[in-house]
Amino acid sequence: MQIQPTILRFTKMLSSVLLLEVEIVDANLVRVAGTGPYGKNFGRKLGSNSGLLKHVIDTQKEKIVTHSRFDPVCDGCSNKDECQEKAFLGIPILFQHTCIGVISLVAFNLEQQQRLRDNLQEFSDYVRNISHVFVSNLLETQGSSSGLNKVLFSLIENMDQGVLILNEKNQVKFANAMALKEFNLAQEEIVGKTFNIHALTFHQNYTSGHLQHIVSFDDRQEIMIGQLHQIQDHQLFLMAFHQSHSSFNDQVGHQDPRIGHLAGESKPMRLLKNLITRIAPSPSSVLVVGESGTGKEVVARAIHRLSNRSDKPFIAINCAAIPDQLLESELFGYLKGAFTGASANGKVGLIQAANQGTLFLDEIGDMPLLLQAKLLRTVESREVLPIGSSKPIPVDIRIISATNQNLEQYIAEGKFREDLYYRLNVIPLSLPPLREREGDIELLVHYFLSLHTKRIGIIYPGISAEVLKILRQYRWPGNVRELSNLIEYLVNVVPSGEIIDTYLLPPNLTRGQYLHQPHTSAVSKTTEICSSQDTLGLENMEKRMIEEALSHHANKKLVAEKLGIGIATLYRKIKKYELSSN
Template identity: 75%
Template sequence: MTPVNAQSALMQIQPTILRFTKMLASVLQLEVEIVDANMIRVSGTGPYGKFFGRKLNSNSRLLRHVLDTQEEKVVIHSRFDPVCDGCTNKENCREKAFLGIPIMFQDCCIGVISLVAFTPEQQERIKDNFQEFFDYIRHISNIFVSKLLEKQGADSGINKVFLSLIENMDQGVLVLDEKNQVKFANETALKQLSFHQQQIVGKTINIRPLTFQQNYTSGHLQHIVSFDDHQELIIGQLHDIQDHQLFLMAFHQSHSLINLDFNQDDPRIEHLVGECKSMRALKRLVARIASSPSSVMVVGESGTGKEVVARAIHRLSDRNDKPFIAINCAAIPDQLLESELFGYVKGAFTGASPNGKVGLIQAANNGTLFLDEIGDMPLMLQAKLLRAIESREVMPIGSSKPITVNIRIISATNQNLEQYITEGKFREDLYYRLNVIPMTLPPLRERQGDIDLLVHHFLNTHTKRIGSVYPGITPEVLEMLKQYRWPGNVRELSNLMEYLVNVVPNGEVIDAALLPPNLVSGQTLRSYRENDSPYHSAAACENHGASGLENMERQMIEEALSRHANKKQVAEELGIGIATLYRKIKKYELASH
């Protein structure tokens, strides 16, 4: 029998192959390229996602090798394989690893399915899993042969090849049409939803991210899957593919008892993650006041995310395309803070830049100026800042001519500024100028129910950043995290999730054995930080032995400073923010370190 014409066979069903290719790349986290026997590109992703229908050049030696030998081929270090000898493009080649499988039909090779690595992480993925990938792609190749060459159309809008693929996946998969009606669900998804195939096909299902709507298709997020009067919280990725929605469930699911009955009309603000009562109220307030030019003061303990709130206000405002300038008043020495804020003209003082310097207030013109740790601003600068706010002008050091500015000021503090005013440390008139719209950020220990959301948010953030597989997390660990007091607040939780993502084996579950010993054993080394809040009364400090805690705190900071030259490393070791560290150094007169 004459073999089927390879080019016409593959190119005739190219739309199906394109859908298949995109899904395969998403599942395996590698780039995919499919060519026919004439070395014509039928489909591809990433760098191979263009020039379909065009014949590849003679430098595609690895693909040609698979076609000629009709054998599988894996190359862990591209350019150094003997097959690559003589390639004129070797020096410019960005491929780090390659895996190719021939598509065989009636003893003839009619094309190649290839997986390609472009990053060290992808290269390691091929190196560690190439045998599993061979088995997987070999199965897909067989599906191609048996299904693609059959002259069958789509089945209810989904090609049977596509169905055969997802039937054999270990991940739960739902396929919805443009009306959110289920077209297909594989066995894993049916078990997850406790349904039978005949019960779910045609059912309308709504899938939406739990935390925010922007950019949610990249990475794993918690999604609310709603059908009839039932809701499930499922971790996964949602993809839009040619009038269909493809929902890929994560291998590991965390079955939390989170309350899903929150107000659907509450704004979804990216990075402001949380659905507790106080966070919902905060997000509604942010959405309401974002377009106003009035000053905002955000009050909260260190690590609660005050700058995240400030950036959210800026992004939602009419100034979102203008500068957002942030300055930490505690992290800059007093003698430099004035020149940073107001700038200076040429020759203003000894050591000044010969070209002068534009101050941050002027740099934020028409945009937003974020003043973090405003309570640490010296009184002299407070007076100058007040004049700038009232006159809408700045006077650079050494200049006789003011510069008009239009800025919105968002300030933040973890200090009790009203007490500072009483003690003469902060100007009352400036306080009322800055505190036009007050916002209070709750500490993490008071945000009941938000731990689950934040854990999965940071797991997604850090796995995407370092290129690792999204891990599971045991109910035991989640319960331990809910019981912990979180003196470092959201920043401490983010740091912990980054640590766990780095130490958990790829694709496995985070259990209690992976937690740092100090989190498991208790609060001994952290107890002093819980009393480091400006909202504790003097009596409360006395009841907790304030002087003893301060001595312990001073000693720990001194020891950490002696071990590290970099203050960021010191702050990370102590589990506090860099601004808090500078404040403590000033408090205990440790500046000589």
């Protein structure tokens, strides 16, 4: 327990990398460190319901359980029926042929269970290697503060991800080999250099997971994907396996953080953000016009967050999604007994519910003419008249409307009231379609990768340059919503540890385009001839190339580098082709 704080830092880092819960116990079943449900009772010996951990200690062999509670080792557990664990991988910590403890990876939901099942070999090898480096050095140097630092540095140096450690002055204290490779710098060039790292998006809402970060040093500025952890007076920047070194605009990241969900730094988006910042404090009505999927509600919420009503309700209603006969009662509310079927307690309408806040009327062009007249009275008098009532109720609301229709044409056709239009269109905002937002595609892609990988709970994937090129050339009729849906689809289908490549794209994006692979790696080059060879021939070629590389190099990390693929991908392909990994 004297070295427990160091082990706990290691445990949290391991959990954030593998997206699983981690528990470490010693040979006496004393909990040394853990995350999630295991993040308490450190220094206390576990009870009798620790059969899996005891089995690993007794046998000195790893234990895999993909469906907890059904394993024979679990038979004697009195907590078996209430057990929340869905899958378990226990790895013995061996030192001088003795098991001194166990590192266990545990899944508590179906997504984690599937991830553990799909990556058993990779996770096992990774944890066994890193625990050997970590624990061996700990036992050799325990009791020395400088020795503990050496242990952490040794751990980080052997990671497959780039890692930077910064001190309280933002100066680089340590950088591992992968970080040096990412920045193309030598150790003596980077140590002591001042690095400024801060999240580009989502930093107000997401405190974990892979995010885009602005990394600034000397006269260089890059967007890097990773996790930034504050540990006492130090910062630990853990980079993602796959990076996309995008160009950087020096105005990125200098806007109000409350507008951060409006991802995009193209000229039209910067103008829009500046305009939103100026008009947000005003009580005047706003009409947001834009094609379907351009983010009209996102803009409305940004205006609300930047206004002095931000701590009051934001009420949104889609006028096209509610039947005409119900829309009036939803908006204006009603008194008890106002009509047949009315609730005995009456109902407060959404306009009244938005009092002192913001009312967002989406698809305003689909509102019936009779309701338009009633809404006009509310806008002009700032009073609402519930159905069945003769006494108006004063309300203090700001109205933001949105439409993808041409309301001026609707006015000419008699479908929309001209007087209401001018009341709602005091401040017009026009949202640019995605095809006109030059330079925003890559930023939005990584924005949605952050969002969906965090929400679904999967590993942050890379994305190939060829895919980004196709996405930039596509016209995006569904705009940002279509891009978000595409990225959500891709993060669900991309194999763990691999990058999103062109073969994963749906046909509507690739139809009529000649696809060529951008990678120069040996394995990825084989995919260039997919159109001229069948799948079996391609796999045979890939298998031979991996076999040849394995015969020349014993180090898996070196093999992966020679083939130009990730270490996790290498292990998956070794398993797929049933190759010897010795």
